[in-house]
Each structure stands twice: as structure tokens, then as C-alpha cells.
Amino acid sequence: MANPINYSALKKNSPKIYSLIKKEEIRQKEGLEMIPSENYVSAEVLQALGSILTNKYSEGFPGRRYYGGNEVIDEIENYAIDLAKKLFSVPAAIVQPYSGSPANLIITMAVCEPKDVVMGLSLASGGHLTHGANLSFSSIFYKAVNYEVGKDWKIDFDALEKLAIKHKPKLIWAGTTAYPFKLDYKKFRKIADKVGAVLVADCSHITGLIIAGAHESPVPYVDIIMTTTHKTLRGPRGAMIMVTDRGMKKDPELKTKLERALIPGAQGGPHNHTTAAIAVCLEEALKxxxxxxxxxxxxxxxxxxxxxxxxxxxxxxxxxxxxxxxxxxxxxxxxxxxxxxxxxxxxxxxxxxxxxxxxxxxxxxxxxxxxxxxxxxxxxxxxxxxxxxxxxxxxxxxxxxxxxxxxxxxxxxxxxxxxxxxxxxxxxxxxxxxxxxxxxx
Ligand SMILES: Cc1ncc(COP(=O)(O)O)c(C=O)c1O
CATH class of the missing domain: 3.90.1150.10 (Aspartate Aminotransferase, domain 1)
Structure with a gap:
């Protein structure tokens, strides 16, 4: 197969970077890539990522931009949003987060005031930094309480429930980074309801499995979903935030709060080449x-x-x-x-x-x-x-x-x-x- 990216200009005028890309190609081809958060994107995703869409500033959302000249970008972003809504059966999707960590910052800002309690699986038990680890924004600006796995390496829901009742978190993260077992979203929901917390599924690692039906979907149980787009979903480096029907019912303003937390809260102009590549990977995931x-x-x-x-x-x-x-x-x-x-x-x-x-x-x-x-x-x-x-x-x-x-x-x-x-x-x-x-x- 011909290489989907034509590197001729790079080869001629930036030989150093060209040769390093070629060196990395060999590493990716001749080795076994077994980091569970990594994947190989399609030629189509690569081409969208390498497009001139990177040239455009588009702060704001479709139909509501700070700058002119965004009529095509609006079409691209609306298309990506529609595909995300269809794939996950959710009423609202935001496709602009630069990556998973900023997306989790945006969610925390939308749901919590500074110093509110957030609860997530500890780093040591397989959770993500942004779910309340030391030195992360999630414990610097919020009061982080971590739950743990038990001796069987599985989430200890009894201990989680006790901690939730004691600390009354505003937000509970259901999501993992180094955890080989399925997640029981129903159990998380019961506990979140008991203490009135917003329940967020960070299914970054397992989105591809959820789409394939190889893992239960969080959609019926949680209020918000965050997924990176570059792991099992096999798209470009980026992230999406989605609000479920349940989340909309709980707080009809949730989508607006998330959008405001994104801009002006945490980000500037969206990476439009990435948005287009996300649309391409969502098309692929719908097949x-x-x-x-x-x-x-x-x-x-x-x-x-x-x-x-x-x-x-x-x-x-x-x-x-x-x-x-x-x-x-x-x-x-x-x-x-x-x-x-x-x-x-x-x-x-x-x-x-x-x-x-x-x-x-x-x-x-x-x-x-x-x-x-x-x-x-x-x-x-x-x-x-x-x-x-x-x-x-x-x-x-x-x-x-x-x-x-x-x-x-x-x-x-x-x-x-x-x-x-x-x-x-x-x-x-x-x-x-x-x-x-x-x-x-
Ligand atoms: C569960 C989870 N959430 C969020 C992230 C953060 O994503 P990113 O590295 O794109 O910031 C990761 C990354 O490994 C993750 O595993």
C-alpha cells in the first residue's frame, strides 16, 4: 500500500524531521506495540489530521464563533457531533477537548466549585491522574477522595460507598487506566444516587469495547461520558464529552456549563484538523x-x-x-x-x-x-x-x-x-x- 501521506516536501526541506518520522515508522512496524492506550489510526484519519484545517481559528461552537470564515468548519464540527450522538445514543456531544486530561478538567469545572469533593479510583489502584491524584489539578483545586481496589484487585464497592457517604462528593469518576476487569456502572449509579453526586464515566480505555458490545455501555447509568478518541476508538489524539438523557434531565444546563468550562474556561481555538479526523474515526466505528x-x-x-x-x-x-x-x-x-x-x-x-x-x-x-x-x-x-x-x-x-x-x-x-x-x-x-x-x- 502506498503511504497515505506524501512526505516529498518534508523530505526535501526538513530532512531531519523526515528522517525521524521514517525511523519511528520502522519502530512502529517492526515491533509489537502493546501499550494498552495506543493504537494505529487508519490512512483516512491520518490524511484528515494532515489537512489544511489546522490553519483555521474557530473559538466558540458551530453557529457561535468569535471569528469569521467558519462556515466549513461549522459543517465539519456539526458532522462530528452528529456521529458521536449516533454512535453513543446520547443527546449532546462536545468534540473540541484537546485531549483526555483537559476534558476531565472541563468536566470538573462544569460540575464543581473549587474545593468541592471529587472521588475517583486512586492512581495506585489503576485510576487516572485527573481523577484525584496528588499534583493533578483534581487534587490541587478540589478536595480529592480516592477509592481503592481490594485484595482481589477489583473495585471495593462497599468501601467506596462508605467513603461517599462520609465525604458527600459532588462528582464521582467511574473510569480506569490500569484495570483489567469490567466496570459495574449500575453499582456506581446506586452510590451516586445515595449521595446526590454527578456520575461521570471516563471510558477512554474501553470505548472500542463498548461500541463492539464487549463491555457494558455506561450510557443508561451515568450523567456524563468522557472518552479520549485515540485509544480503542482508534482515532486522532483528542477527546469527546457527552451528556446522557439522564444527565440532561438532572440538569438541563449541563451542556451549556460544559461548553462554558471549555471556552472561555480551559481552552481556546479548537483543533479543526483533529475534529475532522474524529469524524472519520467515528464513521469507521459505526461500521x-x-x-x-x-x-x-x-x-x-x-x-x-x-x-x-x-x-x-x-x-x-x-x-x-x-x-x-x-x-x-x-x-x-x-x-x-x-x-x-x-x-x-x-x-x-x-x-x-x-x-x-x-x-x-x-x-x-x-x-x-x-x-x-x-x-x-x-x-x-x-x-x-x-x-x-x-x-x-x-x-x-x-x-x-x-x-x-x-x-x-x-x-x-x-x-x-x-x-x-x-x-x-x-x-x-x-x-x-x-x-x-x-x-x-
Ligand atoms: C481513563 C483516562 N482518562 C484520561 C486520560 C487522559 O488522556 P490524555 O493522555 O489524552 O490527556 C487517560 C490517558 O491515559 C486515561 O487513561
């Missing part, structure tokens, strides 16, 4: 083939997890490396990277070492599934992962905190020359030839 894609992501993750000795009910596998040694997240990430497998180090629930030197890795199947890989390939990939991870044994993180940074730096250098890992990398590069990456020739 029957997307349902198959979303189902396959979950089937692949279930097989991958089983082969690695754990469980996944979603697109994501959270793997404890405590059997390999002490604080092995970095070591696991670097060993796998050397072998051509991209994952990220991650805390595990009740992290025994430190969030800075965590004990696990997080991996997932959305990008591999886009390349056409299925259960059979997951078995092979799990075998490579297990073989690669054997190489970290005996390389435990030092118990002395001050020695850790240097130890990990040296480990990274040392493992880069590991023969077994470099052999796996070669095998993987050969293996990936059969699975094209959309958008890369």
Missing part, C-alpha cells in the same frame, strides 16, 4: 467491521492474560512481576523493549515497592488487533514475553532507595546487549511482516 475489531481486542487480551498466568476481561493485562524479583517493573519494560515489545512499567495494587520503582507491567491488545493478529498470535507473543522476562531474574531493584536510580540506569545499558533478547527482536521483526500497519507502507 459493522468495528464491532468485530472490538470483540477481537477482548478475545486477544483474554488469551494473552491466560498464557501469562492472569486474567483480563478487557483489552488490558496488568502483570505482576513479583515472581521474578523485587521491584521488577523497569527491568521488565527494558527487557521487553530490547526484544521489540513495547509495554509500560506499572504499579500493582497494594504496590509492595514504590510507584517510582513499581512491581508490574501493563500491556494490551488494541494495536496488535488492528494489525490483524488473533488468538494464535497471542500465544506466540506470550511465549516471547515469558522468555524475555526470564532475563530479568537476579536483577532486583536495590532495597536502598538512594542506589535505585543508578542501578536501573546500568541495568538498561547492560540489557541492551542481551543476545537472547536481540534474537527475539529479530524473530519479532520477521513475524510482523505478515501484519501490515495501516498508514505505513
Amino acid at each position: 459493522p467491521s468495528f464491532k468485530k475489531y472490538g470483540e477481537q481486542i477482548a478475545k486477544n487480551a483474554a488469551v494473552l492474560a491466560k498464557e501469562l498466568g492472569t486474567i483480563s476481561e478487557t483489552h488490558l493485562v496488568l502483570l505482576s512481576l513479583t515472581d521474578y524479583g523485587y521491584g521488577m517493573g523497569y527491568q521488565g519494560q527494558y527487557a521487553l523493549e530490547t526484544a521489540g515489545i513495547t509495554v509500560n512499567k506499572n504499579s500493582i495494587p497494594n504496590e509492595p515497592v514504590s510507584p517510582f520503582y513499581p512491581s508490574g507491567i501493563r500491556l494490551g491488545t488494541p494495536a496488535l488487533t488492528t494489525r490483524g493478529m488473533k488468538e494464535k498470535e497471542m500465544v506466540q507473543i506470550a511465549a516471547w514475553i515469558k522468555e524475555a522476562l526470564e532475563e530479568i531474574r537476579g536483577h532486583d531493584t536495590p532495597k536502598e532507595k538512594e542506589q535505585r536510580a543508578e542501578y536501573i540506569r546500568n541495568f538498561k545499558k547492560e540489557i541492551a546487549g542481551n543476545k537472547k533478547l536481540l534474537r527475539i527482536k529479530k524473530e519479532i521483526a520477521k513475524f510482523t511482516e505478515k501484519f501490515p500497519v495501516p498508514g505505513i507502507d
Whole structure:
């Protein structure tokens, strides 16, 4: 397939950036991208992103802009909004958030006054920074209360309910970043109703599964939905905020409050090239083939997890490396990277070492599934992962905190020359030839 982007001008006049893009193309093509929040967008999404729509300023919303010349942009944004409403069966959608974190800021500003209580899953238990983590706006400007997972790594709803009754949050986040289990939105709703909180689903990670029917939809249960558009939804980097019928009924002003929190509250001009690319990815998500894609992501993750000795009910596998040694997240990430497998180090629930030197890795199947890989390939990939991870044994993180940074730096250098890992990398590069990456020739 020809490359969907013609780089001839860039090649001639910006050779440095051109050559780095080509280098990254090779990395994305010859390796196994297993970060669960990543994906490969289609040629169509790439082309919309690379369009002249980036030239235009359009502060405001369709029909209500600060600047002239927005008649075409209005058509594009209205089209994206209509597609989002259709895909999720919701009455209102906003497609301008620059990304997931600003979208969550916008939602919090629309629902809460500064210092109001917000509740979300803690970072350590698999929640997102913007749901009330230290150093995030969500705990600097609001009073953040975190709920946790229990010993079984699942959300402890009894403890959540007690915390909610005690702290009376204005907003409860139902959403996760490193959580391999399905979410029970009905339970969240019951608790939100008990304390009069606005319930927001941040389904960024699992939107593709929801569309495919591989995860229950939050629409009947929550007031607001936020999703990034670049994870399992397979679109450009961006985000959407939607209000459900329930949310509209609860507060008919909710959409207006969200729009005001967006501009002038938190953002300026929308990224129109991204809006167009979001429309394209929503068109793709409305096709029957997307349902198959979303189902396959979950089937692949279930097989991958089983082969690695754990469980996944979603697109994501959270793997404890405590059997390999002490604080092995970095070591696991670097060993796998050397072998051509991209994952990220991650805390595990009740992290025994430190969030800075965590004990696990997080991996997932959305990008591999886009390349056409299925259960059979997951078995092979799990075998490579297990073989690669054997190489970290005996390389435990030092118990002395001050020695850790240097130890990990040296480990990274040392493992880069590991023969077994470099052999796996070669095998993987050969293996990936059969699975094209959309958008890369
Ligand atoms: C659940 C969740 N919400 C929000 C975000 C933030 O998205 P972004 O990185 O686009 O700001 C993420 C990103 O990982 C996420 O997992």
C-alpha cells in the first residue's frame, strides 16, 4: 500500500524531521506495540489530521464563533457531533477537548466549585491522574477522595460507598487506566444516587469495547461520558464529552456549563484538523467491521492474560512481576523493549515497592488487533514475553532507595546487549511482516 501521506516536501526541506518520522515508522512496524492506550489510526484519519484545517481559528461552537470564515468548519464540527450522538445514543456531544486530561478538567469545572469533593479510583489502584491524584489539578483545586481496589484487585464497592457517604462528593469518576476487569456502572449509579453526586464515566480505555458490545455501555447509568478518541476508538489524539438523557434531565444546563468550562474556561481555538479526523474515526466505528475489531481486542487480551498466568476481561493485562524479583517493573519494560515489545512499567495494587520503582507491567491488545493478529498470535507473543522476562531474574531493584536510580540506569545499558533478547527482536521483526500497519507502507 502506498503511504497515505506524501512526505516529498518534508523530505526535501526538513530532512531531519523526515528522517525521524521514517525511523519511528520502522519502530512502529517492526515491533509489537502493546501499550494498552495506543493504537494505529487508519490512512483516512491520518490524511484528515494532515489537512489544511489546522490553519483555521474557530473559538466558540458551530453557529457561535468569535471569528469569521467558519462556515466549513461549522459543517465539519456539526458532522462530528452528529456521529458521536449516533454512535453513543446520547443527546449532546462536545468534540473540541484537546485531549483526555483537559476534558476531565472541563468536566470538573462544569460540575464543581473549587474545593468541592471529587472521588475517583486512586492512581495506585489503576485510576487516572485527573481523577484525584496528588499534583493533578483534581487534587490541587478540589478536595480529592480516592477509592481503592481490594485484595482481589477489583473495585471495593462497599468501601467506596462508605467513603461517599462520609465525604458527600459532588462528582464521582467511574473510569480506569490500569484495570483489567469490567466496570459495574449500575453499582456506581446506586452510590451516586445515595449521595446526590454527578456520575461521570471516563471510558477512554474501553470505548472500542463498548461500541463492539464487549463491555457494558455506561450510557443508561451515568450523567456524563468522557472518552479520549485515540485509544480503542482508534482515532486522532483528542477527546469527546457527552451528556446522557439522564444527565440532561438532572440538569438541563449541563451542556451549556460544559461548553462554558471549555471556552472561555480551559481552552481556546479548537483543533479543526483533529475534529475532522474524529469524524472519520467515528464513521469507521459505526461500521459493522468495528464491532468485530472490538470483540477481537477482548478475545486477544483474554488469551494473552491466560498464557501469562492472569486474567483480563478487557483489552488490558496488568502483570505482576513479583515472581521474578523485587521491584521488577523497569527491568521488565527494558527487557521487553530490547526484544521489540513495547509495554509500560506499572504499579500493582497494594504496590509492595514504590510507584517510582513499581512491581508490574501493563500491556494490551488494541494495536496488535488492528494489525490483524488473533488468538494464535497471542500465544506466540506470550511465549516471547515469558522468555524475555526470564532475563530479568537476579536483577532486583536495590532495597536502598538512594542506589535505585543508578542501578536501573546500568541495568538498561547492560540489557541492551542481551543476545537472547536481540534474537527475539529479530524473530519479532520477521513475524510482523505478515501484519501490515495501516498508514505505513
Ligand atoms: C481513563 C483516562 N482518562 C484520561 C486520560 C487522559 O488522556 P490524555 O493522555 O489524552 O490527556 C487517560 C490517558 O491515559 C486515561 O487513561
